[in-house]
Amino acid sequence: MATYAIGDLQGCHAEFVELLERLDFNPRHDRLWLAGDLVNRGPASLACLREVMALGDAAEVVLGNHDLHLLAVARGGARLKRRDTLSEILEAPDSDVLLDWLQVRPLLVRQGDTLMSHAGIPPQWSLEQAEECAREVEAMLRSEASGGFFEHMYGNRPRRYKPGQEGVDRLRAIVNTLTRMRFIDSEGRLDFDAKEGLECAPDGYAPWFQYPRDDDPRLLFGHWAALEGTTPASRVRAEALDTGCVWGGSLTALNLDSATRISVSSHQARQ
Template identity: 55%
Template sequence: MTDYAIGDIQGCYERLRDVLDKVDFSPSRDRLWVAGDLINRGPSSLETLRYIENLGDSAVVVLGNHDLHLLAVALGGHAPKRKDTLQDILCAPDCDRLLQWLRRQNFCVHDQKRNLVMAHAGIPHIWSVEDAVSYAREVEAVIRSAQAEYYFTHMYGNEPERWDPGLTGMDRWRVITNYFTRMRFIADDGTLELATKESAGNAPEGFEPWFRFPRQDDVRVIFGHWAALEGNTGSDRFIGLDTGCVWGGVLTVMNLDTGEKIHCDC
């Protein structure tokens, strides 16, 4: 069995199948770790979502901001954005089943044997791995519960800007969500800067890319979300797999044990 990790697919179903063919991926013997943003902006969101859902236990999935956006439109009353490509999912006869499947996915996955964590945007240096997993489980429980509609109605927003263990309710859930799914630049005290989407060299004053801050552990972190990095973090510990497929870049899959990366032009 081989475990592979893949970056943001964003509805690029044909390119997904192309890159999996390159590694001879078989769900009967292999597993696919998906670093979030399965859907949206690409041409085939429904086919992508159905394919990953159909992998069953052969898929390990964390939620990205675009996946949460689908749920916010479906359950929280938010209007689709102009560039969204979600309508095929929302009109599909199996829409409800696919949404329920999405709600059962994680924000953070920790493989202790490999000393590896996967989260869509990463994990901030102010949290230990144990903290991150615990906070992920809090929000996962909310979106699987009867509180899901309330959560998705109020999910959007940049406040609070910084983690405080005393936070409660929606403020607590929102900032946890933002660290896991929207984080790029961060300050030493954990304050998030969520407006800037450029490359790591364009940090706003007082902020740095989240992976530049020292951690108190040696965990490796797999993440997506930041296409402008083109997969380059300058560190073997922090593995960026969003290589901008939907923007005409490449789709990247990585062997979790060897570190080999295979690309498919998009």
């Protein structure tokens, strides 16, 4: 039995199937951790959702910002953007089943001292706090009131989570931290503009994994394709999983037991 963590699929279904074949993945014995953003930008988001859902309990999935965007569009809280490739999901005959399944995925999974969320865990949060915050948003997503939440999910304020926050501001701060975080300052404020490599860090900001923690968990995350699967100068045990398949890079699986990586190149790069 092996457990693999895989970064952002973003509709790269052919590469996902090829990677599973390379791993000789057997859902009866092996397990997958998927770091979110199953959909959008790539050519086969519908196929990715169906493939992952069919894996059942063999796959642990966390929600990414693109997954939440799909849900917001489907539930009437947002509109499609020009570059979105989500229409085939919204128009599919099994759309309701897929969306209902996606909406009850967690924002964070944990096994012992190993945690995975889409964008990472800020150093200001303990593991217990991260779990509590994730469960709070998950409860909202599972409730009948979640449709209203999607209408207010978007926004860059507040820029950091504070324990005393309430209402929509609190939930938005949690979502932004777990699904959009890249650069932060020493107090945990998020920058939402810089999305490329480390060289574009704003003054006073650094990648979240370059700040020390008081504990030593293993933190798995996707979201940041420009890192190309690396975490330079990291001061925590952070492992980047997104290697930019949808942008012509590769799709990568990390064996959580052996720490070895197996990748397949983007089909776009082969054309």
